[in-house]
Structure formats: C-alpha cells, structure tokens
Amino acid sequence: MxxxxxxxxxxxxxxxxxxxxxxxxxxxxxxxxxxxxxxANKDKLSQLAVDIAGKHGGQRRTHVxxxxxxxxxxxxxxxxxxxxxxxxxxxxxxxxxxIRTAPxxxxxxxxxxAVLAVNVRxxxxxxxxAAQHMIPRRKGRIIGASSLAGKIGTPYLSAYSxxxxxxxxxxxxxxxxxxxxxxxxxxxxxxxxxxxxxxELHTADVEWTKNEGGFYGMMESRAASxxxxxxxxxxxxxxxxxxxxxxxxxxxxxSIDGGIHFD
Ligand code: NAD
Numbered sequence: 001m002x003x004x005x006x007x008x009x010x011x012x013x014x015x016x017x018x019x020x021x022x023x024x025x026x027x028x029x030x031x032x033x034x035x036x037x038x039x040a041n042k043d044k045l046s047q048l049a050v051d052i053a054g055k056h057g058g059q060r061r062t063h064v065x066x067x068x069x070x071x072x073x074x075x076x077x078x079x080x081x082x083x084x085x086x087x088x089x090x091x092x093x094x095x096x097x098x099i100r101t102a103p104x105x106x107x108x109x110x111x112x113x114a115v116l117a118v119n120v121r122x123x124x125x126x127x128x129x130a131a132q133h134m135i136p137r138r139k140g141r142i143i144g145a146s147s148l149a150g151k152i153g154t155p156y157l158s159a160y161s162x163x164x165x166x167x168x169x170x171x172x173x174x175x176x177x178x179x180x181x182x183x184x185x186x187x188x189x190x191x192x193x194x195x196x197x198x199x200e201l202h203t204a205d206v207e208w209t210k211n212e213g214g215f216y217g218m219m220e221s222r223a224a225s226x227x228x229x230x231x232x233x234x235x236x237x238x239x240x241x242x243x244x245x246x247x248x249x250x251x252x253x254x255s256i257d258g259g260i261h262f263d
Contacts, residue, residue: 004059008086009242010034010079012069012126013096015044017195018145021231022093022238027052029239031091032061034082039066061086069096069122079129091141091242092130094123097163099197101204104158112159119145119163120170127174127185135181141242142178144171144187146253148260151189156206164189168253175251184250186241191257192219192228224259 009026013019015037023033033052035045042064049062063085067074083089098118100111123144134140149157150164167187175185192198192215202215212218219228237256240246 004030005032005061006030007090008032008034008082008088009091009093010036010065010082010089010130011093011095012036012122014048015041017197018190018193018231018234019093019095020044020048021235022095023048024052024055025232025235025239026091026093026242027056027060027062029242030060031242032086034063034065034078034086034089036065036067036069036078037096038068042066069094069126070117072125075122075125075129079133083133088137089130089133090139092126092134092143093238093242094126094130094142094144096122097145097197099157099160099200101156101160101201101206103156103206107158115159115163116166119160120166123167124170127170131174131178131181131183134183135178138182140178140181140183141246142174142183142185143238143241144185146171146187146189148189148191148255148257150187150253151255152262155208156204171253172251179250184241184247186246186249186251187253188234188237188241189253189255189257190229190234191223191255191260192216193234194228194230198228219260222260222262223257224261227258229256229258 009031011023014023014035045064065078067078146167147164149161154161171187209215209218
C-alpha cells in the first residue's frame with residue numbers, strides 16, 4: 001500500500017484536553033502520530049490510539065510513548081522510539097503542562113520547581129531532541145505551549161506565568177537558531193480553554209476571581225467573544241502551524257484567546 005501520510009507528529013500531554021484535540025486534528029490532517037503523556041495516563045493514550053484507528057480505518061499509524069517530559073533520558077528515548085517506529089519526526093508539539101495556583105507569598109519552592117520542570121525544562125528538552133532529529137533533514141515544525149499568562153503577569157499564578165513567559169523566550173531563540181535548517185518554531189498562547197486545567201483554576205480558593213463568577217466568569221467577561229475557547233480551537237491553530245503553508249511564520253507565540261482585554 002502506498003502511504004498517504006503527511007509525516008510524523010509527536011504530541012506531549014496528549015492524554016486529555018488540548019493535547020488530545022491536537023492529536024485528533026493532526027490525524028485528520030494526515031499525520032502519523034507519536035502519543036505521549038505521563039506513564040500513569042497510558043490507558044488514555046491507548047484509548048486515543050483506538051479512537052484514531054476507528055476514525056481513519058487504520059490509515060493513520062500511532063505509537064504510544066508514555067514518558068515524563070521533565071526527565072532528559074525519557075525525552076531522548078521517546079523521540080528515538082517515535083523515529084524508529086514511525087519512520088521520522090516532522091512535527092513536535094510540546095504541549096504538556098501543569099499549573100499551581102497560590103499567592104506569591106505562599107508559593108512553595110516545591111510547587112515552583114514542579115511547574116518550571118514540566119513547563120520549561122520539559123519544553124526545552126522536547127525542542128532540543130526534536131531539533132537534533134530535524135536538523136539533518138533540513139525540515140521541521142516545532143510548536144510549544146505558552147499562554148495568555150505568558151504575555152501578561154497573572155496574579156496567583158506566579159510560577160505558571162513565569163514558566164509561560166520562558167516558553168516564549170525559548171521559542172524565539174530556537175526559531176532564530178533553527179531557521180536556516182528549514183525548521184520553524186512557534187507557540188500557541190491560549191486564553192481560557194475549557195479543559196481540566198481551567199476547571200482547576202476555576203475551583204481554586206483565591207480571592208482574585210471570587211467577585212467575577214470565578215475564573216470562567218472573569219475570562220468570559222474579559223473576552224471580546226464573551227466566551228471561553230475549546231480545545232479544538234487550539235488544535236486548528238496547531239494544524240496550520242504544522243502545515244507547509246506556515247513556512248513564513250516563526251518565532252511567534254500566537255494569542256488565541258477570544259480577544260482578552262483588561263481595561
Ligand atoms: P490538561 O491538564 O487538561 O492536560 C495536560 C496534560 O499534560 C495531561 O494529560 C498531563 O498528564 C500531561 N502532563 C503533565 N505533566 C507531564 C509530564 N511531566 N510529562 C508528560 N505529560 C505531562 O491541560 P490543557 O488545558 O490541555 O493544557 C495543555 C497545554 O496548554 C498546557 O501546557 C497548558 O499550560 C497550556 N494552556 C492551557 C490553557 C487552558 O485554558 N486550558 C490556557 C493556556 C495555556
């Protein structure tokens with residue numbers, strides 16, 4: 001059978017939320033997929049692989065690669081496994097992320113380190129090992145997860161906000177360095193997207209949003225659209241950034257937030 005695959009994409013944090021939507025969309029677009037999440041979420045990845053096979057009649061190949069993106073050897077082996085099993089790596093989506101909500105004065109070093117480890121070190125390692133595979137092929141798309149909180153300092157989210165600002169810096173630096181190898185590096189910077197992570201923010205016990213209908217109410221009232229976004233909204237942006245047509249976009253962290261304004 002002649003393969004009609006557009007290439008191979010690897011998505012971290014694909015077990016749920018935005019990562020799962022990205023995987024489903026890239027499968028729709030014609031990519032074979034490496035599906036990553038933490039080992040505890042292996043069943044979710046296996047279910048996702050079954051869902052993709054069900055939708056595409058087995059035309060799309062998937063490979064489940066549970067790994068902790070904070071661990072360098074895990075990321076290295078994850079990348080090597082995907083290249084070996086699926087035949088290459090064309091698109092890296094470093095989507096995995098975690099959040100902690102607390103006033104600055106009560107943010108523990110443990111929470112700070114945990115957030116920075118997943119959101120910054122994990123993204124850095126995914127960029128690094130993806131680039132190692134892509135440079136010799138003179139081609140690739142690397143995509144990371146920043147946030148609205150990576151553009152505007154956000155109360156009660158100091159570690160998270162700092163981590164998502166860091167993703168923007170990493171993305172710009174990598175883009176400048178890798179451009180001459182035909183590799184683009186961009187990030188998505190979502191506002192409020194309806195996932196478990198946002199639910200965690202909504203129920204967090206902080207003063208900030210209490211008079212504004214919680215985090216959901218605050219994001220809705222401050223979005224020009226008046227709504228929260230959906231994981232599929234992010235997936236469609238990633239679909240474009242991963243495409244050949246997006247070759248002239250690099251170093252960007254693209255806001256996708258329904259037009260958030262804080263005036
Ligand atoms: P989510 O919590 O629903 O899913 C995140 C996934 O990442 C989970 O499946 C989790 O197990 C996985 N993960 C966590 N640590 C990992 C690790 N060490 N190794 C591998 N996988 C790991 O979150 P989401 O809302 O889908 O968010 C996805 C990304 O988008 C995150 O980086 C998040 O910060 C960013 N983001 C989300 C929103 C939003 O409103 N939901 C807004 C801005 C940015």
